[in-house]
Amino acid sequence: MINVSGVPELAVIINVETKYISTLALLGALRHLSIPTLVIDCESQDGSLEWFQSLQQKYDFQLMRAPRRPHGAALDWIFQNIEVGSILLIDSDMEIITGEMFELMRARLREGNMYGAGYFQQGGWLEKHYGTDQPLLPGIGFYESRPWIPFAMFRVEPVRRVLSAGGSFSHVLLLNDVPQLPILSRLLWHRLRFGVFRKSRLGMLDLLRREYEGRKPSYVFCDTGARLHNAMSKLGFSFGDVGAAIPPWSIRHLQGVTRDRLQGPSTDACNAVAIEPTVLEKLRTDYGLSF
Numbered sequence: 001m002i003n004v005s006g007v008p009e010l011a012v013i014i015n016v017e018t019k020y021i022s023t024l025a026l027l028g029a030l031r032h033l034s035i036p037t038l039v040i041d042c043e044s045q046d047g048s049l050e051w052f053q054s055l056q057q058k059y060d061f062q063l064m065r066a067p068r069r070p071h072g073a074a075l076d077w078i079f080q081n082i083e084v085g086s087i088l089l090i091d092s093d094m095e096i097i098t099g100e101m102f103e104l105m106r107a108r109l110r111e112g113n114m115y116g117a118g119y120f121q122q123g124g125w126l127e128k129h130y131g132t133d134q135p136l137l138p139g140i141g142f143y144e145s146r147p148w149i150p151f152a153m154f155r156v157e158p159v160r161r162v163l164s165a166g167g168s169f170s171h172v173l174l175l176n177d178v179p180q181l182p183i184l185s186r187l188l189w190h191r192l193r194f195g196v197f198r199k200s201r202l203g204m205l206d207l208l209r210r211e212y213e214g215r216k217p218s219y220v221f222c223d224t225g226a227r228l229h230n231a232m233s234k235l236g237f238s239f240g241d242v243g244a245a246i247p248p249w250s251i252r253h254l255q256g257v258t259r260d261r262l263q264g265p266s267t268d269a270c271n272a273v274a275i276e277p278t279v280l281e282k283l284r285t286d287y288g289l290s291f
Contacts, residue, residue: 004038004062008085009106011037012078015092016068018272019048021257021279023055027287028096030059035088035102037061040078042068072170072224075149079159079169091150093257095282101242101250105153108240115159115232117240118152121145121223123213129198130173130221139201140192142217146226147239150253158237159228167231174220176209177202189219254279 004010011029015022022039029037039061041048052063069077079087086109088102096102101118108117126141128134147154149169175185188205191197201218209216222230229239257272283289 004036004082004084007036009035009088010082010084010086011035011088011090012082013037013039013090013092014042014071014074015039015044015048015052016042017044017046017048018092018257019044019046019051020276020283021254021272022048022092023051023289024279024282025090025092025094025096026052026055026061027059027283028094029090030061031287032096032099033088033102034099038082039063040066040074042066042074070170072168075169075224076163079154079156080163082156084156086153086155088153089149089151091253093254094150095252095254096250097252098250101151102153104242105240108242109153109155111240113236113238114155114240115237116147116152116154117242119148119243120239120241121148125215125217126221129192130219134195134198136192137199137201139215140198140218142212142215142220144212144220144222144226144230146223146229149223149225151251152225158232158235162228162231162235165231167228169225169228171224172222172227174222175218176212176216176220177205177218178208179210180208192218 011033013022013025026037026039039052049065056063105117108114123143123145125138126136126143129136130141175189177188178184206216212220254275280291
């Protein structure tokens with residue numbers, strides 16, 4: 001277990017090779033949220049550990065190292081090993097502008113049957129075929145509803161209960177054409193490599209497909225946290241959505257910076273090299289850091 005003795009709430013930032021961008025997330029949290037904060041460095045080779053150790057001479061936060069894991073598995077490990085009442089997940093590429101959204105989340109989490117709070121990302125039809133930039137007809141690929149993980153708060157006890165029963169934050173792709181026969185579903189999945197099949201949903205397979213959120217897709221992408229939400233809902237828990245009340249100036253997401261650093265450029269990720277000068281300037285002007 002990770003020692004955070006007597007802390008009812010804890011913010012957690014996972015750093016992987018993005019020390020300066022993670023620093024912006026850290027210092028914003030310390031300035032605007034007034035919540036104990038833990039930075040977990042996952043085997044970074046860019047001097048992150050030494051950098052954050054130097055920051056501890058001026059700022060009050062906890063620091064530890066952990067093995068590098070896929071994102072969902074890392075979240076599973078955190079909730080299974082930290083003894084606190086609730087955990088606020090802050091993406092390393094999140095800039096905290098004000099504490100308004102956090103206070104809304106904290107208030108919702110105090111309501112009776114809430115397991116978490118934040119922005120709830122509603123499900124919908126994928127416009128691009130999973131893992132590609134290829135257009136996809138609505139009705140084929142479905143993105144399942146989930147808590148928006150980059151900035152979300154969870155009660156540890158109910159989440160841990162679901163994880164102990166085999167649940168997970170991890171993402172998964174569910175093939176749904178003939179779910180009773182996974183091999184056949186896998187064969188039918190391969191048809192979507194061809195454009196003509198990405199324009200036809202093969203409606204006759206609806207008799208065999210399972211229903212997800214009132215729809216019968218060919219496949220379902222459960223992004224990070226979607227399966228956990230599904231399991232929590234079956235236990236009667238709810239997620240406190242503050243989406244309609246989010247002050248747009250409260251947070252700023254530099255989406256996908258860590259993914260860009262580790263996996264290379266993609267259409268839905270901010271370029272780490274391009275954004276770093278802007279981040280360094282913010283750290284100089286807003287927080288008085290020197291490099």
